[in-house]
Amino acid sequence: MASAIEQPEIAAAAAAADPMLPALYSIQRVRQETDDTFTLELVPEDSHSSFGFRPGQFNMVYIFGVGEVPISISSDPGSLPMLKHTTREVGTVTRAMRQLKRGDVVGIRGPYGSCWPVAKAVERDVVIVAGGIGLAPLRPALYRLMAEREKFRKIVLLYGTRTPEDILYRQELEHWRGKFDLEIQVTVDRAASNWRGNVGVVTTLIPRAPFDPSNTFALVCGPEVMMRFTVMELEKRGVATERIYLSAERNMKCGIGFCGHCQLGAVFVCKDGPVFALNQIAAILGKSEI
Amino acid sequence: MTTEPVHAGGTVALEGEQLDRLITALSERKFEVLGPKLHDGAIVYDRLSSLNDLPSGWSDEQSPGKYRIKRGKGDALFGYVVGPHSWKKFLYPPVQRMWQAERNGKGLHILPNHDSAPSKFAFFGVRPCELSALAIQDKIFLGGPYVDPGYKARRENLFLVAVNCTQPGGNCFCASMNTGPKAVAGFDLALTELSQDGHRSFLVEIGTAAGAAMLSGIPHRPATDADKQLAERVLAHAARHMGRKLDTRDLKDLLYRNYEHPQWDKVAERCLSCANCTLVCPTCFCTTVEDSTDITGNHAERWRRWDSCFTVDFSYIHGGSVRATPRSRYRQWMVHKLAAWLDQFGVSGCVGCGRCITWCPVGIDITAEASAIRQSDQAKAPAEQGRESE
Ligand SMILES: Cc1cc2nc3c(=O)[nH]c(=O)nc-3n(C[C@H](O)[C@H](O)[C@H](O)COP(=O)(O)OP(=O)(O)OC[C@H]3O[C@@H](n4cnc5c(N)ncnc54)[C@H](O)[C@@H]3O)c2cc1C
Numbered sequence: 001m002a003s004a005i006e007q008p009e010i011a012a013a014a015a016a017a018d019p020m021l022p023a024l025y026s027i028q029r030v031r032q033e034t035d036d037t038f039t040l041e042l043v044p045e046d047s048h049s050s051f052g053f054r055p056g057q058f059n060m061v062y063i064f065g066v067g068e069v070p071i072s073i074s075s076d077p078g079s080l081p082m083l084k085h086t087t088r089e090v091g092t093v094t095r096a097m098r099q100l101k102r103g104d105v106v107g108i109r110g111p112y113g114s115c116w117p118v119a120k121a122v123e124r125d126v127v128i129v130a131g132g133i134g135l136a137p138l139r140p141a142l143y144r145l146m147a148e149r150e151k152f153r154k155i156v157l158l159y160g161t162r163t164p165e166d167i168l169y170r171q172e173l174e175h176w177r178g179k180f181d182l183e184i185q186v187t188v189d190r191a192a193s194n195w196r197g198n199v200g201v202v203t204t205l206i207p208r209a210p211f212d213p214s215n216t217f218a219l220v221c222g223p224e225v226m227m228r229f230t231v232m233e234l235e236k237r238g239v240a241t242e243r244i245y246l247s248a249e250r251n252m253k254c255g256i257g258f259c260g261h262c263q264l265g266a267v268f269v270c271k272d273g274p275v276f277a278l279n280q281i282a283a284i285l286g287k288s289e290i
Numbered sequence: 291m292t293t294e295p296v297h298a299g300g301t302v303a304l305e306g307e308q309l310d311r312l313i314t315a316l317s318e319r320k321f322e323v324l325g326p327k328l329h330d331g332a333i334v335y336d337r338l339s340s341l342n343d344l345p346s347g348w349s350d351e352q353s354p355g356k357y358r359i360k361r362g363k364g365d366a367l368f369g370y371v372v373g374p375h376s377w378k379k380f381l382y383p384p385v386q387r388m389w390q391a392e393r394n395g396k397g398l399h400i401l402p403n404h405d406s407a408p409s410k411f412a413f414f415g416v417r418p419c420e421l422s423a424l425a426i427q428d429k430i431f432l433g434g435p436y437v438d439p440g441y442k443a444r445r446e447n448l449f450l451v452a453v454n455c456t457q458p459g460g461n462c463f464c465a466s467m468n469t470g471p472k473a474v475a476g477f478d479l480a481l482t483e484l485s486q487d488g489h490r491s492f493l494v495e496i497g498t499a500a501g502a503a504m505l506s507g508i509p510h511r512p513a514t515d516a517d518k519q520l521a522e523r524v525l526a527h528a529a530r531h532m533g534r535k536l537d538t539r540d541l542k543d544l545l546y547r548n549y550e551h552p553q554w555d556k557v558a559e560r561c562l563s564c565a566n567c568t569l570v571c572p573t574c575f576c577t578t579v580e581d582s583t584d585i586t587g588n589h590a591e592r593w594r595r596w597d598s599c600f601t602v603d604f605s606y607i608h609g610g611s612v613r614a615t616p617r618s619r620y621r622q623w624m625v626h627k628l629a630a631w632l633d634q635f636g637v638s639g640c641v642g643c644g645r646c647i648t649w650c651p652v653g654i655d656i657t658a659e660a661s662a663i664r665q666s667d668q669a670k671a672p673a674e675q676g677r678e679s680e
């Protein structure tokens with residue numbers, strides 16, 4: 001692909017119609033993941049509005065009368081037409097989202113944005129560094145990696161959460177670890193005395209993580225500070241800038257380049273991102289208030 | 291006088307009073323004709339029914355933070371420049387309902403807006419900088435993979451009568467931005483007002499077949515070399531008499547490398563974050579959305595309205611606003627206009643219309659801010675800076 005990043009083509013149909021009109025999806029299941037995080041399993045009301053997506057892409061999710069927010073798709077790209085969104089309750093819209101029950105209907109616009117460079121990582125090591133809810137947009141990449149496990153070399157997930165209770169997708173991660181060759185290292189900010197795992201920020205795992213820096217793709221998603229320090233550690237180990245990818249976050253009101261809210265220096269996070277190769281945004285990463 | 295057929299690319303001359311026929315011709319073809327009109331002490335864009343609606347004989351005085359209309363020297367029809375309005379309000383209204391939704395039980399129903407026939411606008415008196423602004427908004431709403439259907443419908447029906455600027459205003463700098471004072475593209479018809487010995491005529495350049503068709507039936511004469519030379523002279527004179535200028539050499543990189551320049555603190559001491567500059571700017575395009583439900587709770591609406599990067603909420607994400615300080619918001623605005631825009635759309639986001647300077651309550655001047663940064667470029671090697679001050 002010519003551009004720095006694998007850019008999914010935009011479905012012609014989606015682009016032709018009014019791109020601000022949502023399609024309707026009904027909730028098949030609500031799954032409480034942790035204290036404040038839940039996953040909605042959605043299926044299209046009308047099979048024509050079903051769409052494929054690439055790992056790392058997001059949807060604008062509309063809750064009746066309350067608002068619309070960008071949420072990454074966290075499901076397996078291979079289990080269409082079902083879509084899953086894993087959301088942390090932080091404010092007005094996500095709170096209303098959490099009240100929803102099986103059978104309720106939400107509006108979906110998408111899929112938007114760029115994706116993780118899964119295809120490019122073939123024959124290489126892949127290190128995934130996630131902080132908190134940042135694992136949600138990375139899960140579709142994990143599904144892809146697991147589905148074709150033999151195509152990749154080492155796969156390492158370094159995952160940091162606040163407490164052991166905040167670990168997302170626990171069963172699934174354990175299943176993958178048992179079934180495929182997936183190295184998982186988890187660290188938490190704080191834990192009760194019965195926690196025997198790591199305590200500390202996720203960046204502390206990087207220096208000793210088992211991957212070959214000269215032949216690794218790194219996929220990073222989490223709070224901005226966490227990503228900044230992760231990048232520093234990865235570079236210290238010698239991972240090339242152009243093989244480090246991160247998913248950026250900005251306020252979004254449209255998802256398609258009209259509203260201006262998501263600008264980060266010269267890029268629009270909604271259409272140029274959210275997944276960026278580090279060299280696309282390195283100059284502004286770490287500058288404050290950009 | 292003839293009504294000979296004319297063609298795109300040609301130039302003809304109209305005697306002053308014949309211009310009214312153009313408004314009539316547009317109205318007859320069911321265009322809603324919009325143009326400059328005097329209203330509450332300012333020249334705004336509104337519906338025109340005849341040439342008499344134009345602020346003939348009026349002029350405007352503009353300087354940072356100041357706007358005043360006054361009687362002009364003669365009785366020129368277009369002896370003023372741009373006011374607080376820009377054409378974007380017609381193509382891309384300040385407030386727009388996007389759609390409605392109905393809830394029945396658990397189900398949900400989205401009702402798109404069924405616009406009756408889309409508006410058919412004729413903009414009469416579009417300045418060259420404004421044509422450039424339109425071209426920029428086209429890139430945003432039509433140039434990407436996603437298209438704004440409302441904008442598209444209004445844009446496709448649009449008829450554009452441009453007016454070249456013979457008397458630039460006190461805050462104009464289109465000559466620096468390469469957008470004026472003469473319109474070179476993007477119009478159906480472009481007028482240059484010529485006045486000689488008390489006699490008024492218009493040189494009319496025909497940009498499109500639609501423009502040519504509109505002229506047929508309106509008495510005109512072939513443009514003489516004398517007409518053309520006169521027009522060239524007044525426009526060259528205008529280009530030399532811009533109220534401001536902006537040095538655009540290396541401007542993008544200059545701003546990118548001066549994110550931490552102390553000038554941002556200085557401007558932040560004055561800026562009120564009032565957002566006037568973004569609202570009057572003909573290229574600013576940001577919007578936000580509002581959701582509401584009616585009293586039954588079963589009917590919801592989604593509205594889109596103009597927004598501004600000067601508001602604190604604009605950059606809000608969970609945990610706080612990214613750009614919490616006025617310093618960072620002014621920087622965002624100006625760096626976007628003069629630098630990031632070039633990376634995003636291949637053109638500057640500033641067309642040099644001067645509105646943001648005039649309508650800033652504290653008179654902040656984008657050209658002065660840029661030149662202050664240029665004068666003490668922080669990233670320049672100290673030796674180089676020393677040399678310059680010698
Ligand atoms: C590309 C992208 C993918 C995302 N994926 C996920 C995900 O998979 N799971 C998840 O839990 N969260 C995700 N987020 C964050 C999520 O969008 C916000 O948590 C959500 O918008 C908060 O809305 P609220 O109304 O509950 O919060 P409030 O604080 O009440 O927010 C008010 C408004 O501010 C804006 N806003 C607030 N926080 C954010 C934010 N962090 N990012 C963007 N806009 C914000 C929204 O427009 C919102 O309507 C993602 C954000 C982006 C940009």
Ligand code: SF4
Pocket residue numbers: 567570571572573574627639640641642643644645646647656
């Ligand atoms: S930034 Fe100011 S001068 Fe430039 S186009 Fe906008 S309003 Fe006009």
Ligand code: SF4
Pocket residue numbers: 560561562563564565566567568600646649650651652653654
């Ligand atoms: S620059 Fe002037 S017009 Fe713009 S926000 Fe600041 S005070 Fe308001």
Ligand code: FES
Pocket residue numbers: 251252253254255256257258259260261262263268269270271
């Ligand atoms: S979210 Fe609207 S421009 Fe990116």
